[in-house]
Amino acid sequence: MDLFLWELARASGLGAYAALCIATISGLAPRTATLAFLAQNRAVRALHDWSPWLIIPLVLTHVVALILDATARIGVLDVFVPFVTSYGRLAIGLGTISFDLLVVVLVTTWLRRRMSLAAWQLFHRLSYLGFVALFLHAILSGTDLTSPIIAALTWLAAAVVAYYSFERVRRSRPMPSAG
């Protein structure tokens, strides 16, 4: 049973990483024209709004499988409080931080209508920090990243997200006033 849970945790971890890449890129796309070749912004934004339905099951499967797997020795507290595991504190703690930030981003998105735009934007921009934490968690603790192909795909996805994040920042900077 533990072996099945271990396989499930590894697979859902990589699946969650892919889903979060989709969510991040589709979130950046309307301002950076990343996916303009594929679809109009309205469709891309619909994909971004729908992406939690992809992320939540995969992230929950990853977390629950690790809690149930006796070999991994991850407790319920370790899921919410970073750096308290008995081993791999930094690597697993970064995963905990990305999970906490994901919860914050999702909850504030659902409460968006009750918040000011500035407050919502502030919370939503935490997703960049969450993605960085997730990527470092994957690099430092991902068992499957010992495979060159999986590692290359992981780095490639992170590079795409990083490139379009910088592009997004560059485009949002105010234009210098003419004359």
Place this chain on the structure above:
Amino acid sequence: MSRTLAPGIPVRETQEERNLNAEQRPVTTGEQRPAKPGPKSRKPTGRTPAWALKLGSALFAFAIFGGSFDYASQHLATANAPLQPTVVAVAASTEPTVTLSPTLSTTTRAPVTKTASS
């Protein structure tokens, strides 16, 4: 939503107003924004519907999940994995130990055989 000091004198938008305007503006692609006129300057925009994007994303994520599951089941133990929980040491320390000590047990039952005395 542009403010004016006096009729005809425009005032620069604040960042907050710019954000609000951006939210209310109809969504346009980056290619449509540049002021270059004429049909030649506009790149063609994809027409994939939202449902197809969602379906494609779901299939992509679950293909990654399935492929990873298959890979994980074929590579159960990875010697150079970055995290190695000390499974053996913990198992050894929590395993109940059996200590044998020489003892003599007596019984009240009658012997089955009799040793003949010389």
